[in-house]
Amino acid sequence: MEKNQFKMPHLFWIMIGLLLLASILTYIIPAGKFAVDGNGKIIGDQFTYLSSQNPISIWKMFMLIMQGLVESGMIIWVVLISGAMTSVVMATGVIDDLLGWAVWKLKDKNENILISIMFILMVYLGGFGGTDALIAVVPIGVIFSKKLKLDPICALGMTTYATLIGFGTGPVKQTTSQMLMGVPVYGAFFTMFISMNIFMIIGLVLLLRYIKGIRKNPVNSLMYNEGWNPEEISKVEELKEVSLAKNKILILLIFLGQYALIVAYPFVAKSGAALYPFILATNLLVSILAGILAKFSFKKIGDEFSKGLSSIVFVGFIIGLAKVMSLVLTKGEIMDTIVYVLTKPLMNLPRAFSSIGMTAVISVVNLLIPSASSKAAVLIPILRPIVEALGMAPELGVQAFQYGDGFSNLISPALGWTVGSCAMAGVPFPKWLKWVFPKVIIFTCLSFIIMFILTETGWRAF
Template identity: 55%
Template sequence: MMKAKKIAVPHILWIMLGILLLASLLTYIVPAGSFQRDDAGQVIAGSFAYLDAQTPINPFRMLTMIMDGLVQAGSIVWVVLVSGAMIAMILGTGAIDEIMNWTIYKLKDKNESILISCMFVLMVYLGGFGGTDALIAVVPIGVLFAKKLKLDPIFAVGVTTFGTLIGFGLGPVNFYSTQMLMGVRVYGAFVTMFISMNFFMIIGLIMLLSYVKKIRKDPSKSLMASEGWHPDKMKTDNTEDSLLKEVNLSKKSIVIMLIYLAQFLVIVIFPLIYKGDIGTYSLILAVSFVVTLVVGFIAGFSPDKIGAEFAKGVSGMTFVAFVIGLGRTLSIILVDGNIIDSIVYTLTQPLMHVSSSVTTVGITGLVALFDLIIPSNTSKAAILIPILKPVLETLSIHPTIGVQAFQYGDAFTNMVTPVLGWMIGSCMTAGVPFQKWLKWVLPKVFIFLLLSFVIIAIMTTINFVAF
């Protein structure tokens, strides 16, 4: 009997190159046209006209435009690289691990509902402010807590990865590259995103506690019951005591985390009180660079160690930066080929007859579908923003609403995509078959998406500008 071949999604490099080639070919097919624009570069509605001739971009010229894309994306690219170095430095200090382990140790003997709630909130905030796929490392702690509370492995993934992905997808600091590409103030929507993250955190916690209550009442209701799980079969051992040992929280770790969090306040508040000509990107890069160095010295690293950690962080973000450059190349091809306005005109004509809220809900749904095959928010933004931004301009929808729609679309389907190693690895670590996890989490993802549709529709209707 032949085994079915596993469907593999191509690497993002090939996806991006395929999209660039497709864009090049479309310049031969899509009628060239353009909108008139005002002095600020904004589209003048109703001014579209087709050109007399095509202006195609052949595949060879398309390849030569990659350099232009990388150069034009330079500001965003360098901010991403330095921010990556900062995150690597903070992770390298062990401050996040120490704070997390200290918190978990302090909570381990608390009331069950309090313990679960505090654990879940901690995981959401870890994902929201320090989220990387390295947080898969917290899943074994979730497994230990599941054993301690005699709960099933799905709970272990729920109290850890489910929480961290809510924070990672909705956190106020993880979408700076999308904001840059959309042309809005970075972290300008910090408060709105923070409130949104906490709202969905509460909904997620209610879902998790409801599941705990259900399997407490009837263990056969556990989705893992068919896999042989039962609370009476769970054995305790010394693993929990050895891993949940007492941790002393150092002042060094506290100071490092305070400095890390304080930078966002500086970036948000500084432009409001300083009337000079410092650009937003320049400010973010400078603050991130200073935080990286200061954190390294506070951690007691030698100058050579700081340099090595900085280089490691930059190298880890290099490919992400390259993808951003390819995304900018896509925009150049569409503009120089004079087809971006034609595409936008064609897309927006049907939307002129529906409410703007339908458009932003559609954007959320579109991004959610893309997320199933391209989990990286930066890669999706590089592909979609060149199209979405002029669509929003043409329909007079504020770009901050567009960013929020993009974030909602990106946030939840991470929990169900088999392409995300973070999700698959979490299930494997906890011993949860992926199809069982899907059965548990898929209804919750649908609820999250429906709620996000309602929120983004309201925001669009009242023309809410995120703050």
């Protein structure tokens, strides 16, 4: 008789379970309050326990769901429209054509130059337009690797490895966490952009080092025992010439240009008050223009938009439920108590080490909840008061979340993007894990160093 294997519960049930737990905790955890200054900011070293409890029953918790969804409405709709816009752009085929065009143009260049340019292209693609739909570029990497007589791990190195580095460190990937943390959206754009390029360079060096090793001796390939041998690669599927049509170039320029507009908007408007409506309006217009330039019918544009919208509706619902959890803990007057208990051991430590600790914790959680938006919805309501209690800039909380959310994606067995890429390239997941795990450790340690520097220098977004 086979034993039933444990399966991670659906995120819906995880959230409902957390809400039920939050409700129960309002009966158990002593109520308490931090003192606040004249601006309403928490004074982390002034905490008192209250004389009575204010428990939130399970029924009251369910009644708070509507309030949570309504109060999160602006964030939810920005996330939904952004997802729908990305779906329309991906449906135009501009990403596939861009990759095919670049690979064809570079096919006769020096090997390291060719690999480097493709790697950089993939990182930027992941950083600015990354979704799990980029799993579709893996076959291009496989053909490319076969042409160069490289192993399947190199195919993943030039595609999934690169796109996930960009996805995890890109300057436009943390809008949800920024909104939930209450910091300017894209306010840290240039810092995150520089950070992405630092990790890109290191990631590329590590990939080229592996390629140099298997060039020197094919036995050094982790796939050698799986049957890979460069001498046995004879018939290779030829790369086909791909032309980048003018309308596709316009779509790409519009897609990337919107981020420049969004970053510039607070400076031009001299206020960020209307930034969320501006982001939503811009995303919607880009969706329509991309569809028209791709010569989609009105029905096709609507279908692709609704497809992208429906694919991310659940994430919006989870964002609302996370707000409910925050409401339960706050109305039950135990949020401050939880924060006090969690932060008390950190209060005597330098803030830099506290920010490093947050990054490490999020890295572990990311293995279980790989969705950045869902994880932000779950963790930010908890992280935000901790950041405030420690007297840290909220931007540091977002940066800790980004680094914690980014690199463990490469080793997460719960992320379809990673596991599916391995299956498409023919790389056993344990082999992939053996290759990429040391690199994740390097990236994580570097993120600790960057967090230390940012914290110690008092870094803030604009």
